[in-house]
Amino acid sequence: MYRPKSTLEQWRILQAVVDFGGYAQAAEKLNKSQSSLNHAVAKLQNMLNVQLLEVVGRKAVLTEAGEVMLRRSRYLTQNVEDLESLAVNINQDWEPEISLVVDLAYPRSLLFPVLQDFLPESRGSRLQIIDHVLTGTEDAITRHTADLVIHMQVPKGFLGEPIAHIEFVLVCHAQHDLASMQSPIDPNELAQHLQIVIKDSAERPDEKSGWLKSENRWTVSQFDTAIDLLLQKMGFCWLPYHRVKTLIDDGRLVSLTVEGSTFKQMTAFLVCPTPDNKGPGTQLLEKLILHHREIDLPSCLD
Template sequence: MYRPKTTIEQWRILQAVVDYGGYAQAAQKLNKSQSSLNHAVAKLQSMLAVQLLEVIGRKAVLTEAGEVMLRRSRYLTQNVEDLESLAININQDWEPEIKLVVDLAFPRELLYPALREFLPQSRGSRLQVIDHVLTGTEEAINQHKADLVINMHVPKGFLGEPIATVEFLLVCHPEHVLASMPQPIDSNALAQHLQIVIKDSSLSPDEKSGWLKSENRWTVSQFDTAIDLLLQKLGFCWIPQHKVKALIDEGKLVCLPVQGSQFKQMTAFLICPTPDNKGPGTQLLETLILHHRQIDLPSSLYND
């Protein structure tokens, strides 16, 4: 029988050193001594006969081999966590806590009817509703950081149920110079002005979507802050329609006609990152959210 040379704890320590940017930071986060972390990683490298980290200045940096091994190790540690979580769900009738990650762009009012129905049936389960955006939401799926996730697309390797359509509008203040330019506005002219963008909540953001041509960009963490800046006649921004419709109707903000598109539409999906470990509380919440979904589905596939 094969006997592993390494331990799960050693791989978790390596991940922490990389994720937190060094031994000192990881030691603080893990509440361990820095020397114990150094020893664990050194022993890991010795047992494998592979150099995983090299210290450049004060920072521990992955070698090429280390990048490959670290990536594979995350699957290993996640599988162990999933296995232990499954055992907990098997040994108890109802999970004590349920984590629901929701993309910032998703209209919260579409979620509230399901939450109202969930409360009297929740058996005291604590519900965490956590806001994420862009890669941060996808990260919650890929790293199994939540029981349920509402995201604007389904990452590779997962399945999701469509629950709503989210429409985005390009808007600015009616007194902003862009609002008085000949329309439709050329995208190159648009790029000369301040763009307000929403900060990616991931620890490793990946700007792989969206119009980001403006060199002059201000980053905020919430759509509400972006709207406040727009009302101060600062910049332009893509904002979910449900957040600015009233302001547009009141004439406080205007849509910007742009060559190519002034409008984009995305579908929100409900995703369970670990369907095999789904507890009864998570199953109930998922069912209620799907019951209240606001999207047209083919009648041939879904007959209520």
């Protein structure tokens, strides 16, 4: 097994000498004698057989090799500090890892402010953000595979907080045959055209929602792929309005009106699958998501 020749303390002393401008200043800040700091840095240089500092006038300055070694040493000492901090957090029941499952339809613009607020308070916890769609998102709740889940509905037996309304519109290319049809379009006529659908991310998908009458269907795993196909004048698709608003505004895509359905609105909910086991990190993330929600609550809940 490899045994390091140098110690963390020696690297910390070198950093202090550089950061505080010399041995005397570092000795005062570290509450150590100047001679002990000189000895530590000299021993470090001798063991490595690399000159890290050189005296210019009355000041010790880094050599080129010293600059490289010092920079790398900061990663080392910081990693040790992070590791020790993580141990403290674990002892305080702060989770080393938090998983957040987010339905693909949820606007990421609503999530970014949450993450910006969470980062400085996260105590080094690793955050997993996992994309799911349809019953794949529901599986994360019912199977308790995530700490928090943003889903378009609340499964039976669970509680959820509404955080946003998501509008879906039926769209196709402005030059697609459907775009020139008289509105509202007969659903039977719509069924004669290619439908682009988003693949359910569940292990065992359950197609129990959505208009899936077209026999001619192409399935994709991401909204971006569906939009790319539409821009190639292929098919029609139900998509979140926020994903296609710009394309509709500039005339490349058009929204379709179908008999019995102009658009559909869904509510995004924040669900904690195991509320009795929420750690402090999960609680903080939950609080921030609710703080940044974009939905009007009844006045009695304000």
